[in-house]
Amino acid sequence: MGVREVALSAASVFTAPYQPQDYLRLVNRLSSARQLRxxxxxxxxxxxxxxxxxxxxxxxWHAHEAGQYARIGVEIDGVRQWxxxxxSAPAGEDxxxxxxxxxxxxxxLVQHTKVGDILFLAPPQGDFVLPTGPRPLLMLTAGSGITPVMSMIRTLVPRRPDADVVLIHSARTSQDALFRDELARLAAEHESLHVVHRYxxxxxxxxLTTPADLDRLxxxxxxxxxxxCGPAQLLDDATAMWHEHHAPDALSVERFETALLADGGSGGHVVFEKSDKEADGDGSTTLLELGEDAGVLMxxxxxxxxxxxxxxxxxxxQVKDLRTGEIRADEGDLIQTCISAPCGPVHLDV
Known part of the structure; x- marks a missing residue:
């Protein structure tokens, strides 16, 4: 038995019938047996x-690798949204x-988060990460797509003298370019980083319909x-480029969103049976969003x-897959709620 276990066992004499952990949770807001915070x-x-x-x-929580993501939960109007x-932080840091x-x-999050607030968390995940060995890298990003790449750059460039990174980042204007000043400083301090901004x-x-721009940059x-990493069009164009003019396995892609059909489903009333909640869908709002807005833990x-x-x-x-237009109507079918919308009345087992 370790020192911590011995101490807790001794303390339980004074806290019975409760456990010492029960009292610790009253003063430590990060302590929860059910939810990481x-x-x-x-x-x-x-x-x-x-x-x-x-x-x-x-x-x-386990330490993240550079480039990974995590699910973040926040309470909005009494409903926890994920x-x-x-x-964006380097590996090894908070x-x-x-x-x-x-x-x-x-x-x-942008408008209301303040120091001391509690966030609900799920452990980091994702395979959009740095290669295991040293090799020259090209980072092609646009808009907020630079976020996971910034974690990679902050991890790699200051710590590895053998790094060789080219970053090509697109933003609408220089004022819209995330991390612009920090990237300029890093590039000035480390010859291993070359930054190209495209406004x-x-x-x-x-x-990216031809190799000409990349050949020049x-x-x-x-x-x-x-x-x-960036908007869907950039990712689709880059994927096509690497397939046609290079090697597909030389490209790693991180998607933030997927393309959904514009016309969606016909809409309908959705009943979330286990949660005893209901919502009306317009045919383009996903079942996931409808459930979350209704207060269902989806x-x-x-x-x-x-x-x-x-x-x-x-x-x-029945529901409609907003990527393909496929209609799903078999009772007991497992529905992907993040890309499906109702087509008439729907009952879900959640």
Whole structure:
């Protein structure tokens, strides 16, 4: 038995019939047997309605790798809402997320988070991470897609003299470019980092339909392991480029969202049976969003139809896959709620 266990056993004489941990939880807001939590240590303004939120996680968190993401939960109007955010801090340091005020949860985090607040957490995950051995790297990012790549750069460049990183980042204007000043400082201090900013408001977007722009911006791009993160169009174009003009396995892609059909489903009334909640859907709002807005604790992960963590049994009715248009109507079918919308009345087993 360890020292901690001996101390707790001795203390239980004075705390019976309760356990010492029960009293510890009253004074330690990070202590929870059911839910991992973190306390906000700093909120740093970035640019264009963005902030970096650094937090200290409680027990149960495992150190993140550079490039990974984590699910973050926050209470809004009494309902706990969850979203996935890339971790922007370097590996080995307290985790941080950099959030732009787009959407309900992100806007709430940007506008209302303060030091001392409690965030609900899930452990870091994802395989958009640095290679195991030294090799030349190309980072191709746009907008908030720079967030996981910034974690990689902060981890690699100051610590590895053999690093060789080219970052090509697109933003609408220089004022919209996240981490611009820090990147300039890092590039000045380390010859291993070369930064190219592309301001689409004046320069236009990088054309990835041919290799011409990449040949000009990074002539040796074919010899580098490439990472791309940003809007769906950038990711689709880069994937096509590497398939046609190089090697697909030389490219790692991180997606924040997936393309959904514009017309959606027909809409309908959704009953969340186990939670005793109901909601009306318009046909383009996903079942996941409808449930969360109604106060249902919905399982989810990537929110893009990839990880399948959001699967919920269909009890009755039919739903439409907003990526493909496929209609699902078999009772007992496992429905991906993050990419499905109701088509008429729907009952879900959640």
């Amino acid at each position: 973190g306390v906000v240590r700093s909120v740093t303004p970035e640019c264009s309605g963005s902030v970096t939120i650094t937090f200290r996680p409680g027990r149960g 979203r996935s955010y890339s971790l 985790p941080a997320i950099t959030v732009t005020a787009v959407g309900r949860v992100s806007s709430h 689409t408001g004046t320069d236009g977007r990088i054309d 990074c002539p040796d791009w074919r010899s580098r392991k490439a990472y791309v 399982p989810h992960g990537c929110r893009m139809g990839i990880c399948r963590s959001c699967l919920v049994p269909l009890r009755a009715g």
